[in-house]
Amino acid sequence: MSVQTLYSDGARPVRRVVIAGGGTAGWMVAALMGKLMGKLLDIRLVESEEIGTVGVGEATIPALHTYHELLGLNEAEFMAATQATFKLGIKFEGWKAPGEDYIHSFGLTGKDHWSAGFQHFWLKGRERGLAAPYGDYCLELRAAEEQRFAHLPNNGMNYAYHLDATRYARFLRGLAEAHGVRRIEGKIAAVLREQPGEGDLTALQMEDGSRIEGDLFVDCTGFRALLLGQTLGVGYEDWSHWLPCDRAVAVQTASVREAPPYTRSIAHPFGWQWRIPLQHRVGNGLVYSSRELSDADAPDMLRRHVEGELITEPRLLRFQPGQRHEVWHRNCVAMGLASGFIEPLESTSIHLVQRAAIRLMRLFPAGGIREVDVREFNQQTTQDLQHIRDFIILHYHVTERDDSALWRHVRTMAVPETLRHRIELFRETARVFRPLDELFAENSWIQVMMGQGISPQHHHPVADLMGDAELSQFLNNIRSQVSRQLAGLPPHQAYVERLCAPY
Ligand code: FAD
Structure with a gap:
């Protein structure tokens, strides 16, 4: 099969980019693409306030500086806008054994x-x-x-930052719009292809009847993966045999002490807990295995393990650790949760969005989508993900804990x-x-x-x-x-x- 028939008939030039989804992923790629290629492209981003975003994802790693440099951000402005604090590492409490701590620091x-x-x-x-x-x-x-x-x-x-994810998306939206990205509010009702069930994506069909046509689509619709997963049918590689946690419950609390410059990650028999200190509040959550803790009990368990007044209701998130078999397929590239998810233990998801956005800029198919670019993009992504996956599994596997079936499994499993x-x-x-x-x-x-x-x-x-x-x-x-x-x-x-x- 020729490149043309496989990917885009006659290697059509790419001018119209449609970003589906306006969470952290959508706005990160929109801001970068707008800044670097806004003059060449017509970029639109579709999001739905009614559907909302996951609203978590608040700890980062130092590589974020590269992204901010590309955007030309002023650090003090960014920190004030996102209520950010500095992060020098993660304190792992009870991961080796209950009562024993260590810090994984940057530097x-x-x-x-x-x-x-x-x-x-x-x-x-x-x-x-x-x-x-x-x-x-x-x-x-x-x-x-x-x-x-x-x-x-x-x-x-x-150093890196702890930041408010909702404010960060808003901040990036301001930058993206200043560089010509157009935002469209509304729900995507269907994703259209050249022929029903076949060919490249052609448009997003909105609930109000309008259509948003594009040459290249970036799927940032979160766990739904509306374009790459649901429409193009790209499958998912499941890593839950190595990473058994499949749920999270998150809540925000008022700050009761000075913000330490590190994330806390506290191991429990059912999984682990995060605490992310911001200027105005603290982000908290449990990441757990649904075999060890029920969804009904998780919110109370979280309440018992936070300090300070709750300022949001606990929010439950279900996920499957793993990655899409391909993150770029035909004329659709997935980023963020739509492309896969490794649990947030080392704060790598925002980084993976950044890597994907920069990679897309480097391999941008302005002259038409070519199989060789797609393959390169997918290979580089797989390498990134497998390396990070191994690093996360390491934390679970090398442990003395044996206080639940979860820990006994991860200690002894084949990695x-x-x-x-x-x-x-x-x-x-x-x-x-x-x-x-x-x-x-x-x-x-x-x-x-x-x-x-x-x-x-x-x-x-x-x-x-x-x-x-x-x-x-x-x-x-x-x-x-x-x-x-x-x-x-x-x-x-x-x-x-x-x-x-x-x-
Ligand atoms: P979402 O935030 O879910 O956004 C999806 C977007 O798609 C929304 O705008 C929604 O409105 C839109 N959408 C969906 N369907 C439709 C439709 N039909 N019509 C119109 N719009 C639609 N990452 C880190 O780097 N550090 C962390 O500490 C961290 N912690 C995390 C903790 C948990 C428990 C989880 C689950 C994730 C965490 N992450 C973390 C990951 C991080 O939250 C995500 O990578 C990041 O927020 C990107 O999410 P997203 O934009 O892909 O998806």
Whole structure:
């Protein structure tokens, strides 16, 4: 079959882009496309206030800076508009075992040698009684613990944000509209194809009878996946045998304490709980397995585990962890929840929307949709997702918890081969390698693997070459530098208030 017949008859030029859905995903892609290609394209976004958005998704990772730089955002304005706080990492409470905590922070720990990462020298130091806790060699981790924050020169502080998802979508909408994106309010009643049940998408049929025609459609309709899933019939790869949580219940509460610069992730027998501190409130939720906790009991369970007055009613969300077999099919690309969902344990969904939006800009089919571009887009997406999937499974699999059927299952289950290899390599040799372009770097894997309880059996022999005095000086210098930098940082809460104060 030729490229033309497979994807778009005669490789039609793409000028009219229709984005279906205005949640975080829809407005993120609309703002970026408007800013970068608004002068070349006719971009319309359809959303329905009656249907609404998921309204969660409030913790991010540092890669969001790339997206904000592309948009040319002013950070203080963005933070004031979205009531954002800074995030230096995630505190995992009870994940290794009840009562034991660790922080997965952004940034680097210690200093690497060309032949071996810092962890090898630290392991040697620990063996000889010369090393402090591993986290003492990481500025972001210490700053998170002490609840301090400041911008440092030369990207000296690696950080992300906690933000209000609804305000973020509104903020991005303002930017998108300023770049010519047109918003259409209303419900999509049907998605039309060239012939009934066949061919490319041609238009969205709205409930009021109007039609919105396009050359390229971006499916951001959330879990419904109205275009890619329901209309084009692209199937879903289910990962629930590795990630058994399939529900979430979310609620917002009033702040009762200063906002720490980290997300809290608290393990429970039925799953886990998040706490995301914003300037004006706290986002809370339980992610759970419906086999361990019933939907009827979940709201009360959540109420028991939050502090501060409830300012919304608990909201139940059902999901299936996994990904679409293809996220780009024919003239439709899915982003956000329509493309798949890995649970929010490491705040990766907004990042995946960003990656997809940037990828679409790079592979934009202005001269017509070609199979080779589609294949490239799908391959890159699958790589991203599988890497993130493995990293999330790691948190569940490497644990000492056995206080429910959920934990007993994840501890003992067979994990993807790619992950099994990484764990084995680290356990036996302390080695971690980051294949090109992977999101989570060595520091993340090491912090989580050690935090979850892996203690490597060996280290690189280069660390043995150092005598006690030299090794001790090497470790102490790094630690002292971290302590000096830490002492100069103001409290996080005060820093945010100053940055976002009206002037
Ligand atoms: P939605 O917000 O559901 O938006 C769908 C849009 O489609 C809406 O505008 C709706 O009106 C429109 N729509 C649907 N059907 C129709 C129709 N028939 N007609 C017209 N319009 C229609 N991500 C993170 O990065 N960090 C986190 O901490 C995080 N936490 C999460 C916690 C949970 C429990 C869940 C479920 C997700 C979380 N996410 C997180 C993911 C994040 O919420 C989503 O990636 C993000 O909000 C994108 O959602 P979306 O825009 O794809 O879908």
